[in-house]
Amino acid sequence: MSGTSLSRVPTSSECSFTAIKPIIVGIYGTSGCGKSYLLTKIKEALGDYDFDYFEGSEVLASLFPDGGLDAFKNLAKKEQDESRERATNGIREKCAKTGKTGVVVGHYMFWSEGETKGQVVWTESDQKTFIHIIYFDVPGFLASERRGKDTRSRGKASIEHLEKWRKTEEAALRKVCYDHRILFSRLFDSPDASDQDRIRKVVPLLRHFKQHSEQANTTQAERALDKAFKALKSKRSQLEHLLIVDADKTLAPEDAGDLFWDQISTERAWTGEKWTWREIFKSPMGYSYEAFRQAILVCEEAVDDTSFEKTCQTVADQVKLYPQFRSLLGRIGRYRHVGAVVVTSGLQLVWKKVLEREGLAEMVKVIGGGRISDGFVVTREVRAALTAQVRDTYGLHTWAFGDSPLDLGMLKNAHVAIVVVGEEQARSKSMEAKLQGAIEHDNLEARQVLLSGTVKPRLDTTKLPVMELTDPKFIESIFGQEIVLINASLKNEEPVAQCVRHP
DSSP, rough: OTOOOOOOOOOOTOOOOOSSSEEEEEEEOSSSHHHHHHHHHHHHHOOEEEEEEEEEHHHHHHTOTTTTHHHHHHHHHHHHHHHHHHHHOOOOOOOOHHHOOOEEEOOOOETTTTOOSOOOOOOHHHOOOOOOOEEEEOOOOHHHHHHHOOOOOOOOOHHHHHHHHHHHHHHHHHHHHHHTTTEEEEEOOOTTOOHHHHHHHHHHHHHHHHHHHHHHHHHHHHHHHHHHHHHHHHOOTOOOOOEEEEEEEBBBBOHHHHHHHHHHHHGGGGGGGOOOOOHHHHSSTTTTTTHHHHHHHHHHHHHHHHHHHHHHHHHHHHHHOOOHHHHHHHGGOOSEEEEEEEEEEHHHHHHHHHHHHOOOOOTTEEEEEEGGGOOOOHHEEEEHHHHHIIIIIOOEEEEEOOOOOGGHHHHHSSSSEEEOOTTTTSSOOOOHHHHHHHHHSOOOOEEEEEESSTTOOOOTTTTOOEOTOOHHHHHHHHHHHSEEEEEOOTSSSSSSEEEEEEO
């Protein structure tokens, strides 16, 4: 197979990373499930101009010109592990030199029937090499059928054993990926799926993996903001002020993402799987760029586009805007110099549907993701960059509203920063300390708005003064005549009064 043979494979000590880590995607799955056949179909679809293809077992065999895989199998375990690392290092080195994206068929474990557990053959080099893993999720009965037709000699394995192998391997490999910031996605297979069906799913993933980077992600988000800005300007020729608002737990008390996964888990209870984003954000990925991309991949696993839209509609029907925000955003429709964008790390489509229901879609645009086709994810860095873009590139007065640590960069970059405080049991637990740090060390000047009469303020009202969204002075500062925002210290008792009206 093209790309499989390596003229000289460097040892682990010889192999060094290039400044730009090559993009290498692993295709994993139980032994004999059809990974190699899938690789040939991927190559037919994508060609070899931008991609290179590697059959892991063939790369290993190429290290032993005289004995091939048989010679490898006769080695002690330590020597086998070293050989696997050499093979992976060679793939990485070749992709680094050619600039091509590598697609590699590999194994995470081998598991003979009768053994209490499988033998993991994943190496540290694999961990350092793979950027993405696609797990070919083939049911045990289908894998058994394919193994029976395979011309290669394979050990006997019952359907029950193959099913146990699949579930164990998928869970273990997903955890390894989450722990080491490797993106993980499943490609589900079934007896009814055709080659075209599989290619239709996997090729867009591979193209996405090749094209995406954190810098490209920010650029795509900025383009989305440009589009939203032009749409607002077409209706508001005198645009001077832009409200930049977080969505979940800011515009409304609900977290639309939680509602979405509750709905999916209910509908898919028969699978026995826990469908959620939570384990991603609790993993070492945290709330990183990789974590938000992983969340999109899980969403793509869970539902197709039709089911996604249907579920988003169900969730949108459950989301109720805070009355204060409904009033504030509704007021925008009567003015030509004020607009708003909702910037969400969650599900863009849910919030579009909520705003459409409330009659706010024309004057409030939504920037966010949820599907690969959206082209980007919204991280804390993206929120901050978009706020700076509005302030510096568009030259607008920016009013930022957010409730969590993800919003702090956005709040810092805005002219006016407002921390939204919801019910204590539902709000971000880490916001308190990070907000205090931003005020004391990063010179964040902000106010807080309590969206219920029983809500306890964050920090204290000296560091973070309390205001109301319905305060006439606040409303006038946004919707009055031309505003000149003096370099106001929002720690003062009357910060909004420092916005001066001109006739």
